[in-house]
Amino acid sequence: MSASDRRVREVFIELSDTLVDDFDIIEFLDRLAVRCSELLGVSACGIVLVDHHGALNLVAASTEQARLVELTQLQNLEGPCLDAFTTGRPVQHADLRDAAARWPRFAAAAVEAGYLAVQGIPMRLRDTVLGAVNLLSEVAEPLSDDTIALGQALADAATIGIVHQRAVARQEIVTEQLQAALNSRILIEQAKGFLTHSLGVDVDEAFAILRAYARANNRRMTDVAEDVVQGRITRLGSESASNTPPA
Amino acid sequence: MDQDRSARVWAAIKAVADGEGASLSLRHAVMACAQVLSAMGAGLSMTTRDGEILEPLLATDPGVGELDELQFSLGEGPSGEAIALGAPVLETNLAGIAAGHRWPAFASAGVERGVRGTFAFPVGAGAAKLGVLSVYRRQAGPLDADQVKDALVLADAVFVLALDHRHGLSADLDGVIEAAFTARRAEVHQAAGRIAAQQRIGVTDALALLRAHAYSSGLALHRIATEVMAGRLRLESDHDGASVRGDGHIVPPPTDQGATGPAGTSGPKEIGSPHSDTEQEED
Numbered sequence: 243m244s245a246s247d248r249r250v251r252e253v254f255i256e257l258s259d260t261l262v263d264d265f266d267i268i269e270f271l272d273r274l275a276v277r278c279s280e281l282l283g284v285s286a287c288g289i290v291l292v293d294h295h296g297a298l299n300l301v302a303a304s305t306e307q308a309r310l311v312e313l314t315q316l317q318n319l320e321g322p323c324l325d326a327f328t329t330g331r332p333v334q335h336a337d338l339r340d341a342a343a344r345w346p347r348f349a350a351a352a353v354e355a356g357y358l359a360v361q362g363i364p365m366r367l368r369d370t371v372l373g374a375v376n377l378l379s380e381v382a383e384p385l386s387d388d389t390i391a392l393g394q395a396l397a398d399a400a401t402i403g404i405v406h407q408r409a410v411a412r413q414e415i416v417t418e419q420l421q422a423a424l425n426s427r428i429l430i431e432q433a434k435g436f437l438t439h440s441l442g443v444d445v446d447e448a449f450a451i452l453r454a455y456a457r458a459n460n461r462r463m464t465d466v467a468e469d470v471v472q473g474r475i476t477r478l479g480s481e482s483a484s485n486t487p488p489a
Numbered sequence: 490m491d492q493d494r495s496a497r498v499w500a501a502i503k504a505v506a507d508g509e510g511a512s513l514s515l516r517h518a519v520m521a522c523a524q525v526l527s528a529m530g531a532g533l534s535m536t537t538r539d540g541e542i543l544e545p546l547l548a549t550d551p552g553v554g555e556l557d558e559l560q561f562s563l564g565e566g567p568s569g570e571a572i573a574l575g576a577p578v579l580e581t582n583l584a585g586i587a588a589g590h591r592w593p594a595f596a597s598a599g600v601e602r603g604v605r606g607t608f609a610f611p612v613g614a615g616a617a618k619l620g621v622l623s624v625y626r627r628q629a630g631p632l633d634a635d636q637v638k639d640a641l642v643l644a645d646a647v648f649v650l651a652l653d654h655r656h657g658l659s660a661d662l663d664g665v666i667e668a669a670f671t672a673r674r675a676e677v678h679q680a681a682g683r684i685a686a687q688q689r690i691g692v693t694d695a696l697a698l699l700r701a702h703a704y705s706s707g708l709a710l711h712r713i714a715t716e717v718m719a720g721r722l723r724l725e726s727d728h729d730g731a732s733v734r735g736d737g738h739i740v741p742p743p744t745d746q747g748a749t750g751p752a753g754t755s756g757p758k759e760i761g762s763p764h765s766d767t768e769q770e771e772d
Binding site for chain 1 (some may be wrong): 492495545546572574575576578579583611614615616617631634637638641642645665675676678679680681682683684686687689691718
């Protein structure tokens with residue numbers, strides 16, 4: 243295993259601490275994506291969820307580059323995430339340089355971004371697949387069985403986050419929570435777009451600013467996003483967390 | 490992507506309209522919803538402009554309209570919660586203990602009228618909260634998974650029809666459906682947020698501007714969104730949200746900036762250090 247047992251334990255405690263009553267699903271999945279790449283010793287991680295049109299939507303990525311590679315999958319409808327989602331089983335490719343037949347567009351984009359190995363892990367709840375976790379690695383070698391098992395445990399944690407801690411969630415609750423997560427993502431995208439104009443930043447800086455502001459003020463990112471697009475917060479520049487209040 | 494489901498749902502809406510010999514409207518979508526979900530009826534309540542208050546707009550019959558009115562006048566029920574959550578509220582039995590606890594007055598009034606299954610689907614996307622589609626069934630029990638997906642796709646259809654309706658947009662059915670298909674992409678919502686900031690309008694109005702431009706230019710919604718995000722296209726609102734200017738020319742910002750928040754009417758907070766005294770213009 244690539245991570246110490248202690249660190250694994252810490253991460254699961256951190257994640258379960260996040261699962262309080264009024265938790266923010268986007269913040270949770272964003273944190274999970276970062277922890278996944280750290281604990282599993284991979285370069286990047288992306289998380290996708292299915293919507294009612296049957297389309298997969300990217301809800302979290304540990305890095306900007308991973309986000310772009312994930313979007314390549316979703317736009318071209320090919321790649322390990324889609325396969326893991328469709329089959330409900332883990333999908334692995336240890337060297338993407340020979341994956342041109344399997345996923346021509348995805349493999350090309352991933353290799354160009356510097357990712358050589360990939361692992362897709364389904365997010366399952368009983369007989370339903372809600373989405374998938376995608377692991378990207380710069381080293382062309384397969385992940386060990388232990389690492390994959392830990393990856394599956396983290397993917398299960400993501401699933402539990404979405405169904406809101408309810409171990410025996412009824413299907414209605416799963417639907418409600420999944421839709422809430424997808425809608426939160428849309429709200430975040432709207433706020434990012436808003437900030438590109440009002441702060442003159444690009445979309446990734448906008449996301450980082452939203453996240454930093456939410457953390458510094460102990461608020462849910464979706465609530466901050468809502469305030470931003472409604473014009474209720476006008477200043478939340480990148481330096482706002484540490485500097486003096488406005489004169 | 491399950492384009493079959495969208496096609497099937499739009500065909501169901503069109504069949505209702507054709508049955509009346511009328512051109513497709515919001516009302517037909519609400520009627521189709523009741524049919525597809527084997528419900529006693531369905532209704533549509535709309536928010537005030539980007540506000541929280543739901544006012545019943547139309548229903549498949551007067552009895553259902555009364556149920557929506559009840560939720561509105563009592564200030565409780567699944568519809569208001571669906572708006573707040575940004576997700577559907579699926580109550581399988583209004584006569585159950587949980588529902589009685591959650592909405593005491595509405596649950597007993599609904600049960601008296603023979604309602605059991607009560608379902609509310611938000612009509613909107615992110616901060617654009619247009620309204621709620623409410624569905625009432627005589628029988629208790631859940632919608633099956635397929636019905637839930639149909640209902641969510643129907644709510645999306647109602648969203649684009651309501652958006653176009655509110656802003657006086659019209660297009661042929663293929664145009665409406667095409668714009669509906671790409672409306673969920675991330676860049677479309679980023680562009681809506683950007684336009685909301687540029688024009689000091691709500692996200693709902695910004696989405697309507699995008700759609701209006703898609704109709705007038707014949708371009709796909711997500712292509713227009715990409716242009717907006719790249720700063721190559723600026724859409725102008727005339728405060729009716731209907732007129733569009735998009736000639737690729739970057740329009741200079743208005744000179745009276747900084748006085749009020751972009752879309753808010755009540756004193757916006759200023760938090761953290763000032764980034765600059767005026768909004769930065771892109772590029």
